[in-house]
Amino acid sequence: MGILPHDNADDALRLALSLDIPFWPQLPKLSFYEDMYVQAMEHFPGVVIDEDRLRIYVDTNRFLDEIPRYLEYENDQSAFILSDKFSKVYRRFLSLDLASYMAIRGQIISPISLTLKIVDENGKPIVYNDEMRAFAYAFIRKKLNAQYAQLRAKNDNAFVWIDDPGLEFVFNAMCGYDNVKAKDELTDFFDGIDGPRGLHLCGRLDWDFLLSLNIETLSFNAYAFGDIFVSYVKVKDFLEKGNIISWGIVPTLFEEFSEEDVVSIAGRLESMWKVLERKGVDRGLIVQNSLLAPATCNLLNPDKTDTVDKSFELLSSVSSYLKEKFL
Numbered sequence: 001m002g003i004l005p006h007d008n009a010d011d012a013l014r015l016a017l018s019l020d021i022p023f024w025p026q027l028p029k030l031s032f033y034e035d036m037y038v039q040a041m042e043h044f045p046g047v048v049i050d051e052d053r054l055r056i057y058v059d060t061n062r063f064l065d066e067i068p069r070y071l072e073y074e075n076d077q078s079a080f081i082l083s084d085k086f087s088k089v090y091r092r093f094l095s096l097d098l099a100s101y102m103a104i105r106g107q108i109i110s111p112i113s114l115t116l117k118i119v120d121e122n123g124k125p126i127v128y129n130d131e132m133r134a135f136a137y138a139f140i141r142k143k144l145n146a147q148y149a150q151l152r153a154k155n156d157n158a159f160v161w162i163d164d165p166g167l168e169f170v171f172n173a174m175c176g177y178d179n180v181k182a183k184d185e186l187t188d189f190f191d192g193i194d195g196p197r198g199l200h201l202c203g204r205l206d207w208d209f210l211l212s213l214n215i216e217t218l219s220f221n222a223y224a225f226g227d228i229f230v231s232y233v234k235v236k237d238f239l240e241k242g243n244i245i246s247w248g249i250v251p252t253l254f255e256e257f258s259e260e261d262v263v264s265i266a267g268r269l270e271s272m273w274k275v276l277e278r279k280g281v282d283r284g285l286i287v288q289n290s291l292l293a294p295a296t297c298n299l300l301n302p303d304k305t306d307t308v309d310k311s312f313e314l315l316s317s318v319s320s321y322l323k324e325k326f327l
Contacts, residue, residue, distance in 0.1 A: 001163060001200060001219075002026045002107040003036065003297035006305050009088045015312055017096075020319065021291070023105040024093035029299065033086045036163060037117050040109045042086045043079065044139060045070050048121075057119050058126055080139075080146040094150055103157035106147045107200070111137040111189060112182055113166030116175075127177045137189050145194045152195065161198030161217060168203040179209060190214045202248070202296045207232045219246035222272065223256070223295035230275040239281055239289050246291040247272075250315045252298035254307045262317045269322070287326045292319050 004025045006012040012025040027034045032051050041047045041056060046063025049056050073079045082090050098104050115127035115136050126132040144160050151158035169175050170182040190197045191214065198217030199210065204225050210218055211234035218238070220229065226247065229235065239245065249269050251257045273286050294311050301307045 001202070001294070001297040002105075003028065003299065004305075005029055005297075005299045005301070005308055009092070011305070013089055013092060015309060016093075018312060018316065020101070020316075021103045021105055022093075022098070022101060023107065024087070024090045026107075027088065030088060034088065036107075036109045037114060039082060039086045040114055040140060040143065041118065042083060043070075044136075057121060057123075058132065059121050060129075063132065074142070077142070077146045077149060080143045081150065082143075082147065094154060096154075098154040099156075101155060103159065104151055104155045106151050106158070106160040107163050108140060108144050108147060108160060110162040110164035110167065110186075110199070111140040112170065112177075112186065113164050114140065116166040116169060116177070133177075133185075137185055141189055141192050145192075148193075148195045159196040159198055159217065161200050161219060164199055164201045165203060167201055168205040171205050171209075179206070183209060183213070187214055198244075200246070204228070208234055211235060211238045215243070217244040217246060217291075219291070219293060220248055221295045222247040222249045222269070223251050226269070226272045227275075230272045233279070235276060236279055236281050239276075239285055242289070244289050244291060246293050248293045248295040250292070250311045250318060251295045252301070252308050252311045253296070254301045254303060256295075257307050257311055257314075260314070262314065262321050265314065265318045266321050266325075269318075283326070287322075292322075 002023050002025055004012045004015065004027060006027055007029045009027065009030065012027055016022050016025050026036050026039065032038060032054055038049060038056055045066035046058045046060065047056065048059055084091055115133050116125050119125050120129065126136065148158065148160045151160065170177055170179045196217060197215045198219065199215050200219035202221045207229055211232065222229065247269060249265055251260060273283065276286055277283055292315060294315060298308055
């Protein structure tokens with residue numbers, strides 16, 4: 001995930017750069033425009049951003065009126081680049097020498113989560129407007145590809161994944177946008193992605209759904225759901241195809257974090273890997289095709305940034321511990 005609780009861009013960037021694979025941070029406590037939904041809606045036809053009321057929506061009439069103007073520049077990749085106003089960190093991240101890192105990562109909200117969250121002038125999620133939803137899929141793909149091109153210029157192993165906190169809701173019978181349609185549209189979306197295809201989420205849903213998507217990296221909250229995840233047969237198939245699993249294993253919630261250390265976190269992860277081994281997955285393959293990450297983003301700790309900062313430190317320590325043990 002890219003969201004950090006910091007309200008100081010220097011501190012957030014320093015933390016992100018402390019990882020083996022750094023990322024550019026999103027800082028919603030610094031500005032409303034840093035919210036991942038607001039960031040993604042920059043230049044979306046018909047969008048209304050009310051910073052005073054912390055409100056964002058799409059005006060349907062304006063959307064239709066502004067489509068012709070959009071069509072004039074839709075093939076200009078520079079029109080989909082995140083501006084300084086919508087991120088205090090992104091351009092600074094790109095200004096750094098990032099070539100020496102093993103990889104760098106970017107992120108953008110998924111079109112599913114975006115359209116479930118963003119509403120029209122009547123408060124109805126735009127996921128239920130077929131025209132707007134289809135447009136959003138194409139729009140986010142263009143923004144992702146533009147971001148990837150910029151990051152790729154800084155590091156050959158750059159990748160951008162989509163954040164999908166709302167994906168679990170398509171499995172709710174009350175949603176009205178079912179998982180079958182979501183899978184078809186998400187598959188088409190990934191087919192048009194430049195570079196590695198990845199998805200991150202913190203929630204729980206049908207893991208078979210995720211593992212059968214045309215993605216190469218899956219990032220999830222292993223601290224909360226890893227024991228369930230490794231019980232699925234398709235995990236073996238996913239890894240044996242050469243795909244990557246990013247195990248969100250270090251908690252960022254104060255209460256959980258305070259009970260853990262390097263040995264306990266590593267032991268939790270190794271117990272999951274042993275389940276996969278018993279299912280016939282080679283330990284070397286698991287280690288080779290694994291990334292480690294914080295379990296979730298967290299903006300709510302009473303100590304503000306302290307626990308998150310410490311969780312990143314613990315993450316690096318766990319990584320070093322496991323590298324020494326297995327590599």
